[in-house]
Amino acid sequence: MTPEELAFAGIARQAGLVRSGEVTPRELVELYLERIERLDPKLNAFRVVLAERALAEADEALRRDVTDGERPLHGVPIALKDNLDLAGELTTHGSRAPDEPVAEDAELTRRLREAGAIVIGKTNLSELAAYSFVETVAFGRTRNPWEIDRTTGGSSGGSGAAVAAGMVGCATGSDGAGSIRIPASYCGLYGLKPQRGRISMMPAPYHWHGMSAVGCLSRTVADTALFLDVASGPAAGDAHSAEPPQRPFAESAASPPERLRIAVSTKPMRAIAPPIVDETCLRAVEETAEVLASLGHEVTRHDPVYGSVGNGVTNLYLAGIAEAASELPHAERLEKRTKGLVRAGRLIPDALVKRNKRSIARHLERMDELFRHHDVLLTPTTGTLPVPVGFWDGRSWLHTLLGMSRRVPFTPQWNFLGNPAAAVPAGFTDDGLPLSVQLVARQSDEATLLSLSAQLEAERPWADRRPPVS
Numbered sequence: 001m002t003p004e005e006l007a008f009a010g011i012a013r014q015a016g017l018v019r020s021g022e023v024t025p026r027e028l029v030e031l032y033l034e035r036i037e038r039l040d041p042k043l044n045a046f047r048v049v050l051a052e053r054a055l056a057e058a059d060e061a062l063r064r065d066v067t068d069g070e071r072p073l074h075g076v077p078i079a080l081k082d083n084l085d086l087a088g089e090l091t092t093h094g095s096r097a098p099d100e101p102v103a104e105d106a107e108l109t110r111r112l113r114e115a116g117a118i119v120i121g122k123t124n125l126s127e128l129a130a131y132s133f134v135e136t137v138a139f140g141r142t143r144n145p146w147e148i149d150r151t152t153g154g155s156s157g158g159s160g161a162a163v164a165a166g167m168v169g170c171a172t173g174s175d176g177a178g179s180i181r182i183p184a185s186y187c188g189l190y191g192l193k194p195q196r197g198r199i200s201m202m203p204a205p206y207h208w209h210g211m212s213a214v215g216c217l218s219r220t221v222a223d224t225a226l227f228l229d230v231a232s233g234p235a236a237g238d239a240h241s242a243e244p245p246q247r248p249f250a251e252s253a254a255s256p257p258e259r260l261r262i263a264v265s266t267k268p269m270r271a272i273a274p275p276i277v278d279e280t281c282l283r284a285v286e287e288t289a290e291v292l293a294s295l296g297h298e299v300t301r302h303d304p305v306y307g308s309v310g311n312g313v314t315n316l317y318l319a320g321i322a323e324a325a326s327e328l329p330h331a332e333r334l335e336k337r338t339k340g341l342v343r344a345g346r347l348i349p350d351a352l353v354k355r356n357k358r359s360i361a362r363h364l365e366r367m368d369e370l371f372r373h374h375d376v377l378l379t380p381t382t383g384t385l386p387v388p389v390g391f392w393d394g395r396s397w398l399h400t401l402l403g404m405s406r407r408v409p410f411t412p413q414w415n416f417l418g419n420p421a422a423a424v425p426a427g428f429t430d431d432g433l434p435l436s437v438q439l440v441a442r443q444s445d446e447a448t449l450l451s452l453s454a455q456l457e458a459e460r461p462w463a464d465r466r467p468p469v470s
Contacts (some may be wrong), residue, residue, distance in 0.1 A: 025058035025075030045161035074116030079171035084188035123158030145467035153183035160187035176212040178411025182422035188434030196418035197240030208320025243444035263302035263374040268409030275409035301328035318345035340397025371442035426461035
């Protein structure tokens, strides 16, 4: 295996290679540090690289005896999105507002490290995870390795660029309105937003009033399944919890699905501005529907009735940003555009937020009608291809909010409702930009998404194709 092949092998394969002794943890860390040094000046995926710490942990991993089944990520490097706490390091949230290192690991960080993962660095994100692009005053612009003049998407865009360019095998992400799925779509990766409460967000009981979930961006379905097996489960203090899976997620990813009933819809949710849906994104859905039908699934047209879900999305998103800002030590350091979002969020009454949250049960009852007759919903992931870097420069908070909502009208509703949803690579444009589709399942059914996604991956492989900047 060449160094480049090893870099792009993914965490599931790398974990097996470490266990078998074919590669050492230090070799993996050194490989990625070399790639980061060479590639990240072009992409700006990492806010900080923890070279000395990662090398020390790699040497410690080599000295440690590990039995089968123990520490499933033993000696494997990962990256953390920089809104996830790592003890002794600053958690910036893409902003200059925080200024003190944190004392303890977040629950997800703790689980990954206990599983043997080595944190190689922390990746850039948009300020307060609020935007579908990563271009901040504090840490600069993050660029797409498939076309460096285009955005990676956001808010987990640094994680997307890092994994897509082979600077790490897997990176964490958070998703409050599409922030795992959008960069996965733009960067040619697999990105699954888990069921609300699947992975603990402690020390925060919730984020954005329950809209947010944490997960990862990876090159393969098997990598995400392994991550979920390590990361899933409740913790004391969680505001939400998910129904436990019937078997490990890795088993679901390795098992082909039975014949599924798949609904296809290109109808976007309307929130505060008319949506934009490009023909290219629609074509990706049509081609994927044809593939699914050829695999024996029952594929039919059926549009969800979103109702007023978009109103709830907008209110919880803005109120969540305002709440997050109130917890910062130096909110006065936020960017002008983010301050505008915070002011707008503060205008939303608490009573309206509570009413929106209570309405979720009613909306789910209506959506259950769709999932009584279908196992999976297929939609576009985003409405448009990635915009150029700098596209949002100089635009007001309102212009930015309206523009973003028009371009990503398929992802936020599933944050509001809580269902698991995955961005699945779906080929490339003639210019070499990745295409993506979204698969959505009923509540707590990541297993079906993983099984179906792996079937698509086997039928239409994507992981071996690498971006020009790699």
